[in-house]
Structures are given as C-alpha cells and as structure tokens.
Amino acid sequence: MAYWLMKSEPAEMSIDDALAMPAVPWFGVRNYQTRNFMRDVMRVGDGVLFYHSSCAEPGIAGIAEVVSTAYPDHTQYDSKSHYFDPKATQETPRWMMVDIKAIRKTPLLSLTEMRTHSELETMQVLQKGSRLSITPVTTAEWNAVMMLLMK
DNA sequence: GCCAACGTTGGC
DNA sequence: GCCAACGTTGGC
Numbered sequence: 001m002a003y004w005l006m007k008s009e010p011a012e013m014s015i016d017d018a019l020a021m022p023a024v025p026w027f028g029v030r031n032y033q034t035r036n037f038m039r040d041v042m043r044v045g046d047g048v049l050f051y052h053s054s055c056a057e058p059g060i061a062g063i064a065e066v067v068s069t070a071y072p073d074h075t076q077y078d079s080k081s082h083y084f085d086p087k088a089t090q091e092t093p094r095w096m097m098v099d100i101k102a103i104r105k106t107p108l109l110s111l112t113e114m115r116t117h118s119e120l121e122t123m124q125v126l127q128k129g130s131r132l133s134i135t136p137v138t139t140a141e142w143n144a145v146m147m148l149l150m151k
Numbered sequence: 152g153c154c155a156a157c158g159t160t161g162g163c
Numbered sequence: 164g165c166c167a168a169c170g171t172t173g174g175c
Contacts, residue, residue, distance in 0.1 A: 007172095007173090009173095030171095031158075031171095032158090032159095033158095053172085053173060053174085054172080054173055054174085055173095058173080058174070111174080128155085128156080129155070129156040129157060130156090130157095131156070131157060131158085131171080131172050131173070132172095133172085152175105153174105153175085154173105154174100154175095155172100155173100155174100156171100156172090156173105157170100157171085157172085158169105158170085158171080158172100159168105159169085159170075159171095160167105160168085160169080160170095161166100161167100161168095161169105162165105162166100162167095162168105163164100163165085163166100
C-alpha cells in the first residue's frame with residue numbers, strides 16, 4: 001500500500017467533479033516519470049491526496065484512492081485530442097493511465113499552510129522546481145496530512 | 152503575465 | 164552523446 005499526491009486543475013476536474021463520478025479516468029499524463037509511477041508502482045487501494053493546482057487557492061482538497069492498475073490512455077490515439085501522440089501505436093502504447101475514485105472532500109489544506117508545517121517539508125510537491133503531476137507520499141507525510149485535515 | 156525550473160527535441 | 168532551443172508547469 002502506497003500513497004500519492006495527484007494534481008488536478010479544478011477548472012478541468014475538481015474534487016466536486018470527481019465525487020460526482022463513480023471513477024475518474026486519469027488520462028492525459030504526458031510525462032515519462034509520471035507514467036512510470038502509474039505503470040510500475042501504483043496499485044489498487046493506494047491512497048491519494050487530491051490536489052488542486054493552477055488555481056486561486058492551490059492545495060489538498062480531498063482524499064481519493066486508486067481503483068485500477070495502469071492501462072493504455074486512449075486519447076493518445078485520437079487525432080482530434082489535445083493529447084494525441086502520433087508516435088503511439090496500439091501494439092506499443094506510449095502513455096498509460098489509471099482510474100481513481102474520490103472518497104471525500106476535505107477542508108482545503110492550502111499550499112501556503114502546508115509550507116508552515118515542518119512535518120510536511122519533505123513532501124515532493126513542496127520542493128523547489130517540483131512539477132510532476134503525480135508524486136509519491138510517504139506514510140509519515142500521509143499521516144501528518146490526515147492529522148491536519150482532522151483538526 | 153512573469154519566470155524559474157525542468158523536460159523534450161533534433162541537429163550535429 | 165552533447166547541448167541549444169523550445170515547450171510546459173504552476174506558483175505568484
């Protein structure tokens with residue numbers, strides 16, 4: 001069992017949008033490191049911090065879980081899609097995705113507040129230059145976030 | 152809109 | 164394999 005932080009732009013997919021869906025297909029990842037996390041490490045049941053990015057108040061907005069292993073991202077084959085990749089083939093898909101399921105919305109734990117808690121300072125999302133849309137979260141970091149969300 | 156910090160591409 | 168140019172992310 002592992003833990004992750006997954007960034008989503010609320011204008012595209014907010015925690016409220018996610019809660020209204022039985023599962024959220026996480027298509028559109030076009031970064032190899034992030035793909036490798038999904039393909040090689042993510043397992044059903046892993047915990048997810050649902051993070052709102054590129055918005056007025058970035059931060060952790062909810063809890064979700066991984067509900068599928070990785071499978072080919074169909075948007076790579078769709079020439080009309082923003083995510084189309086001409087180098088991907090059915091035989092050798094280049095991009096993978098997983099499904100997640102939103103569990104609950106939480107009070108927003110803003111990026112600003114996250115930075116004030118020393119027990120979160122190791123989180124990858126807080127590191128300078130960190131841009132990955134999916135990052136691993138340690139058990140200690142997960143537990144610390146849960147404590148803060150319960151207050 | 153700015154820009155730091157990456158990641159990717161492609162010529163050589 | 165190097166690396167300059169370019170593209171993207173995402174907070175501010």
